[in-house]
Amino acid sequence: MALALAARPDAEEPWPQPFARDVLEGLGRAQKTLPAKYFYDEAGSQLFDRICDLPEYYPTRTETGILRDAAGRIAARAGAGCSLVEFGSGSSTKVRILLDAMDAPAAYVPIDISAEHMRSAASALRADYPGLDVVPMAADFTRAVHLPADLPGRRVGFFPGSTIGNFTPPEAADFLRQAGETLGEASLLVLGVDLRKQVGRLEAAYNDAAGVTAAFNLNLLHRMNRELGGTFDVAAFRHRAFFNPVESRIEMHLESLADQRVEVAGQGFQFGAGETIHTENSYKYSVDDLEALAGRAGWKVPERFTDTDGLFAVFCLTRQD
Structure with a gap:
């Protein structure tokens, strides 16, 4: 049944969609939930940038170290004059490691739902890489994205930060299939993945x-x-x-501290004390599980890179023939 959005009391326009529709649908479930993509308004994007610098948050510095060590080999696979497409680009920080190593990259296409944050990062990249065509796209990369048809060279996707872990495994396979369709034949996808490890270290990174x-x-x-x-x-x-441990994922929730009623987008919702809104998953993979997932989505893994402690991995994926 379709949800009816109540009219805004102070304007002729309806509540912003699809945000309002997703919120009403998610809060109407037995286990209340919200899509993690809505974390990333301007304030949320700035907070995430701070998270990446926290001492407990190992993924960013570990992946950055792997990329620095492997950048030359990744660049060799990408080839000269490629177009680099980043899904969920955020501050476009890690991509600089690849751009610096690549042979005359022709274009960089950052795709992000947080338009203001992305455009600020794109402006900085234009200043630092004057020969690079920077083409930002404000879009939800979890859905089909149509790239500019005139992108030159090989298309190289970049999906760092283990954002793949925010999807359930079936959703992750769907995303990888969709990314392959977006990037096209003979494309390369550079994928960052957080690996399974001690529970204490995992939970500290999110608390x-x-x-x-x-x-x-x-x-x-x-x-x-x-x-x-x-x-x-x-x-x-x-x-x-x-x-x-059953799902092999970190779960993030917002827990109500009391019985309470709230309204949002013109509709009311009851919360019991201890009831939660499930806001994010972060699945953790083994190397073998990720390679199997990629294979089901039409990719093969000619090369992968890990840190010495086995905390994180960067996979180079190529389309299967």
Whole structure:
């Protein structure tokens, strides 16, 4: 059944879609949930940038180290004059490692749902790489994306940060298939993946002592208040993150601290004390499991790179014949 969006009381325009529709659908479920992509408004994107610099958050510095060590070999696979396409580009920080190693890259296409944050990063890249054609695309990369038809050279996808872990495995396979269709024949995809490890280290990465990850999670409530007329008392919720061993994933939740009722986009929702909104998954893979997943999605793995502690891996994927 389609959800009817109530009219905004102060404007002729409806509540922003698809944000409002996804929120109403998610909060209407028995286990309330919200899509993780809505973390990344301007405030959320800035908070995530801070998360990446936290001492507990090993993925960013580990992947960065792998990319620095492997950049030459990745660039050799990409070839001269390629077009680099980054899914969920954020601040476009790690891509600089590849751009610096590549032979005369022709174009860089950052794709991100947070348009303002992405365009600021794109402007900085244009200044630092004057010979590079930077073509930002404000889009939801979890859906079909149509790249400019005139992109020169080989298309090389870049999907770092283990963002693939935010999808369920079937969703991850769907994304990889879709990325292959987006990039086209003879393309290359450079994929960052967080590997399975000790639970204590995993949970610490999502429960930092400074509370930045908690602020990032709670920012979803602020965003719904601001953009959808929400009445969330942010202080009446807390951040929770824990490892689910059955699903091999970190789960992030927002837990209600009391019985309460809230309104958002013109509809009311009841919360019991202890009830949660499930806001994010971060699946952790073994190398073999990821290679099998990629194979089901039409990719083969000619090369992969890991750190010495086996915390993280960067895969080079090529289309299967």
